[in-house]
Amino acid sequence: MNAPPKIDHITAHSDSDILHWLTNDTRDERFLDNIFAELCFRLQRTGIPVKRATLHFMILHPQWLGSRMMWTDGMREAELRRVDYDIRERSEFVDSPANELNDGATEVRENLERDPSLSRKHAVYDEMRARGLTDYVAWPMYHTFGKRHMVTFATDRPGGFDDAHIADLLKVLPVLALVSEIRIKNRLARTLLETYVGSHASELILAGATRRGTGTTVRAAIMICDLRDFTRISDNWPRDDVIDLLNGYFDAMSEPIARHGGEILKFIGDGLLAIFPLSEPQACGNLLHAVTEARQAMIALNEKNGETGRAPLNYGIGVHVGDVMYGNIGSRTRLDFTVIGPAVNMAARLETLTKQLGRTVLLSRAFADFVENEFDLERVGEFSVRGFNDPIELFAYHG
Structure with missing residues (x-):
């Protein structure tokens, strides 16, 4: 008030x-x-x-x-x-x-x-x-x-x-x-x-953070989510139905993220990128709580879609933690306030691996170290990740 x-x-x-x-x-x-x-x-x-x-x-x-x-x-x-x-x-x-x-x-x-x-x-x-x-x-x-x-x-x-x-x-x-x-x-x-651009980025922009190339290094948990088989869905469903499906999916994913203190930086087609800065207490735990609620919301959404003959939506989530550069990137006249860095690339690679390994949520060892005493995680093994020299130990989360 x-x-x-x-x-x-x-x-x-x-x-x-x-x-x-x-x-x-x-x-x-x-x-x-x-x-x-x-x-x-x-x-x-x-x-x-x-x-x-x-x-x-x-x-x-x-x-x-x-x-x-x-x-x-x-x-x-x-x-x-x-x-x-x-x-x-x-x-x-x-x-x-x-x-x-x-x-x-x-x-x-x-x-x-x-x-x-x-x-x-x-x-x-x-x-x-x-x-x-x-x-x-x-x-x-x-x-x-x-x-x-x-x-x-x-x-x-x-x-x-x-x-x-x-x-x-x-x-x-x-x-x-x-x-x-x-x-x-x-x-x-x-x-x-x-x-x-989200609540946190908007505050920075309104405070004057509008110069290209300016930014800060933030240590954060990074979450990347992407729909599976979306090309097939978009090719076979009417345009308005596809938009409605996407909006329902993004609601299911986004609302728990916001509720637990995460910040969605962008929607990329049928995917989203969100961060949970480690400056906030229990950021990694909050991310998994958001994932749990998002999965429950997706189950409810798929049940609702099934009643109207729509195909269920499947998705993959990759989660990592590390330092990212958070700031203005783009051309002289068109900027994007986003995060970049190897940690973001790793989260994207883990999301891609969810298809290969048959898991919905994959976590890196670096992220698991923050939450394995609080959450029940399944060790999946060590795997090579494109763009990284050493194999990465991965965990699945089924919460």
């Missing part, structure tokens, strides 16, 4: 005080919901009788279409709720002021004191009447490049908002749009980086 808004309890006397505050005194506040809650307090102190306010905005997120902030009188912070992608198909949106604005309206105003039989049948109006509210107004809030979001205000004042109240609220909107766009785009940049 975000920190409560910082309220200085001064009394504002005009809308110019609010505009000055929005323009000059919010620069150190990172969270838009805190700014929005404080704005509502300040509007009340200027004499604008706001009792309920919402801010709706679109975001680029793999799981959510947008978010809604709602403040009601007496709340110290705005309530934040995520909005699913299918919201536009639901009656709560189709029958709403938001849909009117989405269709191009520049204002939605409703006198909530009027006989409900004479008003538009939006469910939200009934909810507000039940709370004693008397007037409601919604406006689009414009960001750059034609982006439209929405802000709403409601009051319980008898007779609703007067013309001066509406005029003052409209003066605030352009500055609120600028302040909100900065926060939304900051959040958007962070979300996109987290989505495409």
